[in-house]
Amino acid sequence: MEFGHDEQxxxxxxxxxxxxxxxxxPAEPILADELAANPESWDAPPIIARLQTQARDLGLWNLFLxxxxxxxxTNVQYAPIAELTGHSPSLAPAALNCAAPDTGNIELLARYGTPEQRRRWLEPLLAGTIRSAFCMTEPQVASSDATNVATRITRDGDEWVITGxxxxxxxxxxxxxxxxxxxGKTDPAADRHRQQSMVLVPRDTPGVTIRRGLSVLGFADRSHGGHAEISFQAARVPADHVIGGVGEGFAIAQARLGPGRIHHCMRQLGAxxxxxxxxxARAVDRVSFGRPLADQGMVQDWIAEARVTIEQLRLLVLRAAWVIDQHGNRAAHRDVQAIKIAVPRAxxxxxxxxIQTYGAAGLSQDTPLxxxxxxxxxxxxxxxxDEVHKASLARQELRRYRASGRS
Amino acid sequence: MEFGHDEQxxxxxxxxxxxxxxxxxPAEPILADELAANPESWDAPPIIARLQTQARDLGLWNLFLxxxxxxxxTNVQYAPIAELTGHSPSLAPAALNCAAPDTGNIELLARYGTPEQRRRWLEPLLAGTIRSAFCMTEPQVASSDATNVATRITRDGDEWVITGxxxxxxxxxxxxxxxxxxxGKTDPAADRHRQQSMVLVPRDTPGVTIRRGLSVLGFADRSHGGHAEISFQAARVPADHVIGGVGEGFAIAQARLGPGRIHHCMRQLGAxxxxxxxxxARAVDRVSFGRPLADQGMVQDWIAEARVTIEQLRLLVLRAAWVIDQHGNRAAHRDVQAIKIAVPRAxxxxxxxxIQTYGAAGLSQDTPLxxxxxxxxxxxxxxxxDEVHKASLARQELRRYRASGRS
Amino acid sequence: MEFGHDEQxxxxxxxxxxxxxxxxxPAEPILADELAANPESWDAPPIIARLQTQARDLGLWNLFLxxxxxxxxTNVQYAPIAELTGHSPSLAPAALNCAAPDTGNIELLARYGTPEQRRRWLEPLLAGTIRSAFCMTEPQVASSDATNVATRITRDGDEWVITGxxxxxxxxxxxxxxxxxxxGKTDPAADRHRQQSMVLVPRDTPGVTIRRGLSVLGFADRSHGGHAEISFQAARVPADHVIGGVGEGFAIAQARLGPGRIHHCMRQLGAxxxxxxxxxARAVDRVSFGRPLADQGMVQDWIAEARVTIEQLRLLVLRAAWVIDQHGNRAAHRDVQAIKIAVPRAxxxxxxxxIQTYGAAGLSQDTPLxxxxxxxxxxxxxxxxDEVHKASLARQELRRYRASGRS
Amino acid sequence: MEFGHDEQxxxxxxxxxxxxxxxxxPAEPILADELAANPESWDAPPIIARLQTQARDLGLWNLFLxxxxxxxxTNVQYAPIAELTGHSPSLAPAALNCAAPDTGNIELLARYGTPEQRRRWLEPLLAGTIRSAFCMTEPQVASSDATNVATRITRDGDEWVITGxxxxxxxxxxxxxxxxxxxGKTDPAADRHRQQSMVLVPRDTPGVTIRRGLSVLGFADRSHGGHAEISFQAARVPADHVIGGVGEGFAIAQARLGPGRIHHCMRQLGAxxxxxxxxxARAVDRVSFGRPLADQGMVQDWIAEARVTIEQLRLLVLRAAWVIDQHGNRAAHRDVQAIKIAVPRAxxxxxxxxIQTYGAAGLSQDTPLxxxxxxxxxxxxxxxxDEVHKASLARQELRRYRASGRS
Known part of the structure; x- marks a missing residue:
């Protein structure tokens, strides 16, 4: 066993x-100012492009690939990079061209895209000149169950017609x-995991309507392009816009998840x-009832718990990355589920x-918290x-007992 | 013992x-529309005034008093009223003229105000024609420790000069x-709890600058007048604008807290x-992996936990209200601390x-969650x-053991 | 509402x-000595009988009835009595003739017993001259589901034959x-909740074998008669030993549970x-790293949490007792489930x-902890x-939503 | 990074x-029978010696060294061995001569013992022909603070006199x-961490009285030699019975803890x-309300949580072992504190x-649970x-902020 990072x-x-x-x-307050100056915009403020240029010059570009x-x-090598970008998630991932959902879409096109798809969509994504989105979740169904997907992708001559x-x-x-x-579903009558396909839809396709941005708590995430509700009403794309084959949607979605969750979880640990x-920093500065918060038992308890938790979760994520590197996404299925469950809540x-240490300031715009x-x-x-992933993980754990019942 | 509500x-x-x-x-979507139509305003949207008229006609007015x-x-009688308004906290408390911080300010003026203060400020507050704010917390200090208050209130001739x-x-x-x-502090050299005083400062007083609104997790709470940062730079008010006597600030603040926390906690239980x-409602509607969420063990567990928790906390708050009614705010000190600790986190x-049951929709503007x-x-x-209140509560619990050590 | 106890x-x-x-x-160390002097006995040590005489003289006898x-x-009146006995659960409940399972059996015989059953079994129980047990749980099945009961009670002429x-x-x-x-089951083919009956079986009945005492963690609970595994092999009792009617077993068991759980929960709060x-007491006495434990933040946090928890749970149990008093056991079903879930774990x-405050001593025989x-x-x-009760409680909560879906 | 075990x-x-x-x-029921047959004995039942012979023949002996x-x-290599022995902690560690406290004492003698001490005490310990104990904790003081130690070790001519x-x-x-x-303390006036020394005291030394065995939640742990209360009243040992030098007690105790806690924590993960x-196994076998427990959401949640927790904690312990191997005990101080905090509670x-899945059987002698x-x-x-270790860990985390306050 070896727990140290390599030299590269x-x-x-x-x-x-x-x-x-x-x-x-230093760019964080600049971002805040640029956002405030343009409160209705959903585009990346100018600071992002400036940082991208700098990052690229330093070789900090597309490292996730x-x-x-x-x-x-490798995934093990990229993981600590992702963690460090998570310290400033509104800026660093975008600056390095390592922000979701582009990273997942890039991986998907790199792996399953046709030469033409790669030339037209992958290259500008890798160059950072365009961005992309991933349309999976639907308002009317529990999308964690892929068989619930209600969007239909129907063949009509040389085109796919998307409605949903x-x-x-x-x-x-x-x-x-x-x-x-x-x-979406290309064949609702097929086997459970062969009904779905993925198609590439240009944003300006007729029949595509961007309805509104959804907020998360009170955050619209404008600098990141928000979270859109989109209506597809008989939107048409050429037949060659399917990705990786008809009926492959579920399999591709699964494959997309492994490294993506490693990235998410490592960035979370950075956060x-x-x-x-x-x-x-606050605890050593702030005095309450005659003592710095740092000397108070509850605050010390939080700090110790936080440190212990971060250490063990980081190892769990790195091990999942290592399993992907060694044995592929499929072999890492349980490891990836485990980090998805354990990291965000912690x-x-x-x-x-x-936040509690900062008081009300911790909830306000004055800290990133x-x-x-x-x-x-x-x-x-x-x-x-999380509950869906926990149930799945448990069923796998139980599998060997169902036959034998040994203890 | 009697656990039922009286007929009134x-x-x-x-x-x-x-x-x-x-x-x-039915007014909730109207509020959302009115807010969206006027995104820069901090005033109560028109729907509030319409609801106030209706509530007043029904005798649902100033019930908190x-x-x-x-x-x-009594507090025990008002408590379940407050709970019910908590189901729609952006509308119902304001509609009934029972919204914080006006309620606390009204109580304070009713109890400590001079006849002139009551005529000029209390009457329009009770009539709902003006609103008020309470300026306690400061950006630079841990305000939970009242001795930290840095704002100075200095006497200059017939006026108080406020800086902070x-x-x-x-x-x-x-x-x-x-x-x-x-x-603020009128006498930093006095006994720990005699240094503070409260003064009434009209919002348009020269030297008062409203700097900006603070947000809470992205929410600006505009319909409620937001959460302001305010600078007082040698702002002057007449000498008779002190409330309840010089050096009484801490005592008044304590007195203000009892019923106010009852209200907060009951509204929270309504929420x-x-x-x-x-x-x-979502759990019975939503199907995932072939079964309604309502049939899934984790969801049932949440529901049972929620029900059991609400029941016990409601009793705790009602008992605190009863202690106030029977023995006054001071006697209820520990009871009020207990609900402050236990209710919001639960x-x-x-x-x-x-939120988890709704998925991402639960975090968005599509539910009130x-x-x-x-x-x-x-x-x-x-x-x-909470931590400050827990430490205080513990010290009181320990008091009788420090002398005797019995078990 | 009235949260005070009455004068009686x-x-x-x-x-x-x-x-x-x-x-x-003062009798606690005597009990320990008497147990140590007679380590193989399962009978109540002599101190119990001495305390019973004293309690009876003071009118502290059968108060649970x-x-x-x-x-x-009433249940509301007895509840705080039960709590106080819970401070010393090995002695006080037995001293007052208020110990489970006799209390439940007494209630059951008082309510459903024939005059002959009451004369022969209830009277000596009330006098404290005999004790009794309740045989419900079975080793081979999940007994929380009454339909799982595997013991058979078969009619043979004038006798019931018990096997299980x-x-x-x-x-x-x-x-x-x-x-x-x-x-046991008298009619496995009957409706789900009409299959079971209860019979009274003298301990010396042929066919009854007391196999062994089960321990709880390492405690055998000898002074209380232990926890027995019992085999019934065609044990025969006269036909009139059925209690409350054939097919009534499930209904009687449910009725037995209400007040019994009030008692258990109140004694737990006493504990x-x-x-x-x-x-x-330990926290003020014990010094670690230069400060009494009582001055350390984590210990204060525990104390505050404990106080707040006890207060709210006591109210929850008292309210359940009040519902039983006002509306009967059946009406209190959910209230009783709630306390069963919430109290023991807290x-x-x-x-x-x-225990943590005492260190290893807290786990040893040197404290009652x-x-x-x-x-x-x-x-x-x-x-x-608990999980069974939570699921049941949740299903009741969900009932009104299944039809209507209102929010 | 490499997360796999090596071939050895x-x-x-x-x-x-x-x-x-x-x-x-297969020896577990034998142990239970042998213990039951000899309920007053504190010695290892005969099955232990038989297993030791078998383990030794297989090369499974003193592997912890x-x-x-x-x-x-290395520690990283031994760690998974320790985990596996933890599946049967009453038998396997003893069978492999890898049981605490002998392991710690062996390490200590191997590292600090004089040749004579090693010959006389270490060799038979390594051979498994004797056992040893470690006398640290005292009934009257909080021993987690080593400066509290009250036992005195005084020099008198050629002897040390121990009282405590x-x-x-x-x-x-x-x-x-x-x-x-x-x-014990050889010099209460010395620097805080130079007051203590360790001496080796034969069990049959005059002045040594074994007072009684302490139990842990009812368990006396007889097969393991129990947990003794021991009085030292002017017990005398030759001057050469000091270990590692006068004033070295604290330093040695710290050094002893690193690998010992790795062992404890890995065995805990085995448990x-x-x-x-x-x-x-129980969940797939047991049916309640018509479904195996394994199909019920709460049980699945427990299984998933358990799996995720074990995986991350095992990595944390292995990393701590790796740090000891790479950089020594002192460098691993925080890592070892982290596992001490995180593992046992989880x-x-x-x-x-x-236990909850087994019902009452889970608490009884019928399962090892x-x-x-x-x-x-x-x-x-x-x-x-744990609280002491958390406070210590937090203070280390805070150290770099106290000077600089950077965030």
Whole structure:
């Protein structure tokens, strides 16, 4: 066993840490000002493009891309990079062209895209000149059960005709978003996991209506393109816009999830580290009833719990990344479920304690804590609620007992 | 012992329930539309005034006012009224002229105000023609420790001169807010709890600057007048604007808290009932993996936990109200601390589970759950973080052991 | 609403408090010595009988007996008495002839017994000259589901023939235990809740074998008659030994549970008060790292949590008792489920914190905490695991939504 | 990073797994019978010696001994071995001569013992022909604070004179226990961490009185030599019986803790795996309300939580072992504190859920769960309560903020 990072990773982390300190953290108030100056816009404020240029110059670009998709790093190597970007999730992932949902869409196109799809959509995504969205969740059904998907994708001559309602399509409110990958049913009569297909739909396709942005708690996430409700009413795309084959939608969606959840979870741990650092800084500064908060038992308890929790969860995520690297996404299914269950709620708890240490300021726009908390909370629901994953994990654990009953 | 409500209370509850069903719930989408139509305003949208007229006609007006302040109801009688208004906290408390912080300010003026103060400020508050704010918390200090208050109130001839920074002054962003009650130190050299005084400061006093609205997890709470940061720079008010005597600020603040926390906690339980009702309604409607959520063990567990928790906390709050009615605010000190600790976090948990049942919709503007959650969360900090109250409660519990050590 | 106890109750409590202080607490080391002197015995040590005489002289006898069974007190009046006996659960309930399972059996015979059954079994139970056991749980099935009961009670001429295995029959190891009330199926083909009957079986009936005592964690509970595994192999009793009618077993069992759970829960709260008192006494005495434990934040947090929890749960139990008094056992079904769910686990938590404050001594025989903890833990399973009750409670909560779906 | 075990470890694990299946699990009922046949004895029942012979023949002997003490395995290699023995903690650690407190004492003698001490005491310990105890905790003081130690070790000519009271000396009730390592103060006036020394005291030294065995939740742990209260009244040992130098007691105690806690925590994870396996086996077998427990949501939730928790904690312990291997005990201080805090409570939770799945049987002698639970619970106190370790960990986390306050 070996718990240390290799040299390449350590060097990249040092470069990124310097970039965070010199460019990202100082850009946070700039982002706030740019957002305030343009309150109705859903596009990325100008600071993002400036940071992208700087990051690219430093070689901090598309680092998430796995080996088999032409990338330079393994999942284990990229994981701590993702963590560090999570300290400033509104800026760093976008600056490095490593923000969801583009990362997942890039992986998907790199793996399943036709040469033409790759040329037209993947290349500009990798160059950071366009953005994309992923249309999976639907307002009327429990989307964690893929067989519930109600959107229909019907063949009509040389075209696919898409009809349905999607929502929480992150990034889709932005005019910079060029296309959506849409999950729908091409054959509702097929086997449970062969009914679904994915098609690529340009955002300006007739029949596509962007209805509104959904908020998360009170956050609209405008700088990130919001979370859109989108209506597809007989929207038509050419036949070659299907991705990876008809009936492959479910399988592709599963494959997309592994590394994506590693990224999400590592960024979450970065958010937890940020929150813990803020908590500690506040605790040593703030005096209440004659003693710094840092000397008070409950605050110390929070700090210890946070530290212990972050350490064990980071190892759990890194091990999941290692399993993906060694044996592929499918082999890592349970490991990935485990991190999806364990990380967001723990991070939520840590941020909550940082908020509590700040008092009302912790909930306000004066610290990043409120936004970080909302992110963590929403991840307990994204890709299906934790409860669905726990039930699935339990059934796998029980499998070997059902036959034998040994203890 | 008697756990039933008296007849007067039951009748009022029936009247209010009908009002909620006929007027309040149908007004919720109207409120949303009016807010959306006027996104920069901090004033109460027109629907509020319409509801106030209706409520007043039904005798649902100023019900919170305790007996000794000329009101019709005891705290035990008003408590379930407050709970019911908590089902729709953006509308119902305001509609009944029972919204914080006006309620606390009214009580304070009714109890400690001079005849002139009562005529000029209390009467229009009771009539609902103006609103008010309470300026206690400060950005630079841990305000849960009253000795930390940094605002200075200095005597200069016939005037008080106020200098300091306040924030999270709920309601103060609204132009309908006519005055603030401001806590500051008149004598930093006096005994620990005699240093503070309260003065009444009209909102348009020169030297008063409303800097900005603070948000709570993304919510600006505009319909309620927001949460203001206010700067007092040598703001001057006449000498008779002090409330209840110089050096009485701490004592008055304590007295203000008892019934106010009863109201907060009962409204929170109403919010919990609303969330639980939404959870159950969703659970019977939504099918996942072939079964309604209502048939799934985890969801049932949440429902049972929510029901058991609400029942026990309601009794705890009602008992605290009863102690106030029987023996006064001071005697109820521990009871009131207990509900402050126990209620908001439990309600937060219940709303969280309702959100989880709804999926991402639960966090969005499509349900009231996100806003209810943010309210509950902020109450774990309002009037001092829970941890301060727990430490105080523990010290009282320990008192009798310090002398004797019996077991 | 009225949250105070009436005068009769307050007087009884004062008498009992004096009895606890003068006789019960001083008898605890005597009990330990008597048990150690006779380690193989399952009978009540002599101190119990001495305390019974004293309690009877003070009028502290059979107080649990409800009005309708000829008792002097309502459930609301008895509840705080039960709580106080819970401070010393190995002695006080037995001393007052208020110990389970005799209390439940007495109620059952008082309500459903024939005159002959009452003369022969109820009278000596009320006099404290015999004890009894209740045989419900079976080793091979999940007994929380009454339809699982595997014991058969078959009619053969003028006799009932009982065949089956029972366990966790509390008290049955003692030679002072004169009879069992046994639940079994008389008609497995009847309606789900009409299959079961209860018969009274003298302990010395041929075919009855007391196999062994079960322990709870490492406690055998010898002074209380242990927890027996009992085999019934064609044990025969006269036909008139059925209780309350053939097919009535399930209904009687349900009726038996209401007041019994009130008693259990109130005694548990007494145990929690004892644990909290021990915790506080230790905390002021013990110095670690230069400060008494009582000054340390975590310990204060435990104390505050314990106090707040006890207060709210006591109100919940008292309200359940009040519902039984006002409307009967059936009406209190949900209230009784709620306390069964909420009380033992909370008390377990409080005792755990007292143990933590004592260090290893808290787990040893040098404090009552270990035994109190084991009692609390076992109540999360007694009468069915909490999870069964939570599911049932949730289904009732959901009932009104299944039809209408209102929110 | 590399998360797989090396080949040597995998082979040893295979050998041990076979030994567990063929010898250890079948010996559990034998142990119970032997204990029941000799209820007053504190010595290891005969089955232990038989298993030791078998283990030794298989090369499963003293595997815990670290490289630097002449052992064959690193801490990372031994850790999974320790875990596997934890599935049957009453038998497997003793069978492999890897049971606490002997392991800690062996390490200590291997590292700090004089040649004579090693010859006389270490060799028979390594051979398994004697056992030993460690006398640290005292009844009158909070021993987690080493400066509280009240036992005095005074020089008198060529002898050390020991006077004090110790308790919870595990193993010391057994006649097979040949000596104790006793912590006491040789110089109460020295620096805080230089006051203490350790001396080796043969069990039969005049002045040593074994007073009684302490129980843990009713368990006396007789097969393991119990937990003794021991009085030292001017007990004298030769001057050369000091270990590692006068004033070194605290430093040695700290050094002893690192690997010992790795062992404890890994065995605890083994206990958790055993409990989870028992839970799953029961869940698929047991039917309640028409469905196996395994199909019920709450039970699935427990299983998923248990699995996720075990995985992350195992990684945390293995990483701590790796840090010890790479950088020594001192460097691993925080890592070892983290596992001490995180593991026992989590294991306790998992065992609790297994108990809940079994019903009352889970608390009885019919499953190992009650004993496993008591073990886990006692580890939240052993070597100081969790709260002490959390406060220490927090202070280290805060250190860098106290100077700089960066966030």
């Amino acid at each position: 990773t350590r060097e990249l982390l040092a470069t990124l840490q310097a970039f965070m300190d010199e460019h990202i953290y 796995p080996h088999e998709a032409g990338g330079a790093l 309602e999607k929502w929480f399509a992150t990034g889709a409110m932005s005019s910079q978003c060029a296309f959506f990958i849409v999950m 937890a580290e940020r929150a813990l650092a803020l908590l500690c 991070v939520e708890w840590i941020i909550d304690k940082a 409120g936004m970080l908390w909302a992110n963590a909370r929403s991840l307990r629901l994204a890709d299906g609620p | 209370t039951r009748e009022l509850l029936a009247t209010l329930q009908a009002f909620m069903d006929e007027h309040i719930y 305790p007996h000794e302040a000329g009101g019709a109801l 920074e306040k924030w999270f002054a709920t309601g103060a962003m609204s132009s309908q807010c006519a005055f603030f009650i401001v806590m 919990a009932e609303r969330a639980l009702a939404l959870l159950c 309600v937060e948990w219940i709303i969280d589970k309702a 996100g806003m209810l959650w943010a309210n509950a969360r902020s109450l774990r900090l309002a009037d001092g973080p | 109750t307050r007087e009884l409590l004062a008498t009992l408090q004096a009895f606890m202080d003068e006789h019960i607490y 409800p009005h309708e069974a000829g008792g002097a007190l 295995e029972k366990w966790f029959a509390t008290g049955a190891m003692s030679s002072q235990c004169a009879f069992f009330i046994v639940m 929690a008060e004892r644990a909290l008192a021990l915790l506080c 008390v377990e938590w409080i005792i755990d914190k007292a 270990g035994m109190l903890w084991a009692n609390a833990r076992s109540l999360r399973l007694a009468d069915g695991p | 470890t995998r082979e040893l694990l295979a050998t041990l797994q076979a030994f567990m299946d063929e010898h250890i699990y 670290p490289h630097e003490a002449g052992g064959a395995l 009271e110790k308790w919870f000396a595990t193993g010391a009730m057994s006649s097979q226990c040949a000596f104790f390592i006793v912590m 958790a795996e055993r409990a989870l396996a028992l839970l799953c 294991v306790e939770w998992i065992i609790d859920k297994a 009650g004993m496993l639970w008591a073990n886990a619970r006692s580890l939240r106190l052993a070597d100081g309560p």
